[in-house]
Amino acid sequence: MDQRNPSVSECPFPHDPAPVHGALLAQDPRAVYGPLRQRWGAIAPIELAPGVEAWLVMGYQEALELVWNERAFSSDARRWRALTEGLLPEDSPLLPILGWRPALSRLDDQAHRQQRQVVTETLDRVDVRRLRALVRQQAEATVDQWAMHGAADLVNQYGQPLVWSVLGQLLGLADSQTPMLIALVSSIVGSAAEAAQAEAELMQLLRHLVAVKRETPGPDFASWLSHSARLTDAEVAHNLAAILFSGGQSTINWLSGTMWLLLTDTGLSSALATGRLTVSDAVDRALWACSPLPNIAGRWARNAVVFAGCRIAAGDLLIPCLAAANTDPAIHGAGNLGTNRAHLAFGTGAHGCPAKEAARLIVETAVDVLLRRLNEVRPGVADTDLRWRPSLWGAAPASLPTLFQSSRPQRSTTDEASHHAVMAVPEKRQDDRATDTDPAPQRWGWWNSNAGW
Numbered sequence: 001m002d003q004r005n006p007s008v009s010e011c012p013f014p015h016d017p018a019p020v021h022g023a024l025l026a027q028d029p030r031a032v033y034g035p036l037r038q039r040w041g042a043i044a045p046i047e048l049a050p051g052v053e054a055w056l057v058m059g060y061q062e063a064l065e066l067v068w069n070e071r072a073f074s075s076d077a078r079r080w081r082a083l084t085e086g087l088l089p090e091d092s093p094l095l096p097i098l099g100w101r102p103a104l105s106r107l108d109d110q111a112h113r114q115q116r117q118v119v120t121e122t123l124d125r126v127d128v129r130r131l132r133a134l135v136r137q138q139a140e141a142t143v144d145q146w147a148m149h150g151a152a153d154l155v156n157q158y159g160q161p162l163v164w165s166v167l168g169q170l171l172g173l174a175d176s177q178t179p180m181l182i183a184l185v186s187s188i189v190g191s192a193a194e195a196a197q198a199e200a201e202l203m204q205l206l207r208h209l210v211a212v213k214r215e216t217p218g219p220d221f222a223s224w225l226s227h228s229a230r231l232t233d234a235e236v237a238h239n240l241a242a243i244l245f246s247g248g249q250s251t252i253n254w255l256s257g258t259m260w261l262l263l264t265d266t267g268l269s270s271a272l273a274t275g276r277l278t279v280s281d282a283v284d285r286a287l288w289a290c291s292p293l294p295n296i297a298g299r300w301a302r303n304a305v306v307f308a309g310c311r312i313a314a315g316d317l318l319i320p321c322l323a324a325a326n327t328d329p330a331i332h333g334a335g336n337l338g339t340n341r342a343h344l345a346f347g348t349g350a351h352g353c354p355a356k357e358a359a360r361l362i363v364e365t366a367v368d369v370l371l372r373r374l375n376e377v378r379p380g381v382a383d384t385d386l387r388w389r390p391s392l393w394g395a396a397p398a399s400l401p402t403l404f405q406s407s408r409p410q411r412s413t414t415d416e417a418s419h420h421a422v423m424a425v426p427e428k429r430q431d432d433r434a435t436d437t438d439p440a441p442q443r444w445g446w447w448n449s450n451a452g453w
C-alpha cells in the first residue's frame with residue numbers, strides 16, 4: 001500500500017461504478033465477479049444500491065492486505081462516509097448488515113479483543129462430541145422425512161432446516177422459533193426491502209431471549225454470554241445477532257456448495273467414492289470454489305490512502321470479495337486450487353471466523369449423513385437451471401433439487417430424544433448490571449420504540 005506515490009493512476013470511481021445489486025446477484029458468483037475482474041482487475045468501483053458506492057476488492061493479495069491491515073482499515077461502520085454524510089435512508093436494507101452495532105464484528109482494537117474473548121470462550125465450551133451427535137441425529141431425522149420419495153431439495157429440505165435448528169439450539173432458542181429465525185435472518189442477509197423491519201423483530205426476539213436466560217440459564221450461548229460481566233445485555237443480544245448473520249446462511253451455503261460440487265463434478269465424487277479424497281477434502285474444495293460468505297461486510301478507510309493503485313478517501317467502504325479472491329487466477333495459475341486451506345473463506349486476521357471448527361463439524365457430519373443415506377444421487381435439474389440466492393452476504397443455490405434411490409426411514413436412530421445439551425449450564429448471576437442502555441445509533445425511530453430498549 002502506498003500513501004504518497006504521486007504516479008498512481010486516478011481510478012475512475014465514482015463516475016461509473018458497476019451496479020452489484022438486485023437481479024444481477026441471482027446467478028452463479030462466477031458470472032457476477034468474473035466480468036468485474038475482467039474489466040477492473042483487483043479492485044472495482046461498485047454501487048451496492050442506487051447512489052451507494054463501495055470498492056470491491058477481488059485480488060487474493062489485495063483482499064488479504066485489506067483484512068490484515070487494521071491500522072489503515074477499520075471494521076467500525078461509524079466511519080462510513082455514506083452514513084456521516086446522510087446518504088443512506090434510515091430504513092436502508094443495507095444497514096442491518098453494514099450498519100454499526102455494539103458487537104465484535106463492528107469493533108476495532110481493544111474493544112474488539114474484549115468482546116471476541118467472551119465469544120471465543122463461549123464457543124470453546126461446546127462439547128464437540130455432543131455437537132456431532134446432535135447434528136447427526138437431526139440430519140438423520142431430516143432425511144427420514146423425505147428419503148422414501150426418491151427426490152428432495154437439499155437446500156430447503158435439508159441444509160436450511162438442519163443448520164437453523166442446530167444453530168437455534170446452540171443460541172438457546174426453542175425449536176418452535178426456527179421458522180421465524182429463518183424468515184428474519186434470510187430477509188436481513190438477502191438485504192430484502194423489509195430487512196430493517198426484520199432486524200427490529202430479530203433484535204426484539206434476542207433481547208427477550210437474553211432476559212429469559214439471565215433469569216433461567218440453560219446450556220446455550222445466550223446464557224454463557226449473559227453470564228460474562230464483560231458484556232451488557234444489549235451487547236449480548238447484538239453479539240447473538242452477529243453470530244446469526246455470520247454463521248447461519250454461510251454454514252447452509254457451505255453444505256449446499258459441497259453437495260452442488262459433488263453432484264456436478266464427477267471427478268470429485270468418484271475420488272470420494274474410491275477413497276482418494278475424504279469428506280474433509282471435499283468440503284475444503286467447496287470453500288475454494290464457492291466461498292459460502294462471498295463478501296466480508298465491510299472495512300472503512302481510516303484516512304485517505306492509495307490502495308491497489310486507487311485513491312481511497314477517508315470513510316470509503318471497501319468490501320473484501322472472498323468469492324473472487326479465492327478464485328483469483330493470480331494464485332490458481334500456480335496450481336493452488338484444491339483441498340488445502342490457504343483460501344480466505346473464513347477471513348483471516350483479528351476478525352477471522354472464530355467458529356470455523358464448529359462450522360466444519362456441522363458441515364462434514366451433514367455431508368457424511370447424506371453420502372451414507374442416499375444412493376445413486378443425481379441432480380434434479382440441469383446446472384444451467386439452478387437459481388442463486390441474490391445476496392452479497394450469502395452465495396449458494398437457492399434450491400438444489402436432487403434425485404436418488406428411495407429408501408425407508410431409519411427410525412431406530414431418530415427415535416431417541418431429539419436434543420443433546422452441547423454445553424454445561426452456567427450458574428445464575430447474582431449481580432444486577434447498573435446501566436444497560438443500547439449504544440446503537442438512533443437509526444430508526446420505530447426500531448427503538450418497537451424494541452423497548
Ligand code: HEM
Binds near residue numbers: 242250292345354
Ligand atoms: C457455526 C457457524 C458459525 C459461527 C457461529 C460463526 C461466527 C462468526 C463470528 C462471531 C464472526 C465475527 C468475528 C469477529 O468479528 O471477530 C465471524 C466471522 C467470520 N465468519 Fe464465521 N461463523 C460461522 C460459520 C462460518 C462459515 C461457514 C463461514 C464461511 C465459510 C464463515 C465465515 C466468516 C468470515 C469470512 C468471517 C470474517 C468477517 C470479517 O473479517 O469481518 N463463518 N464468524
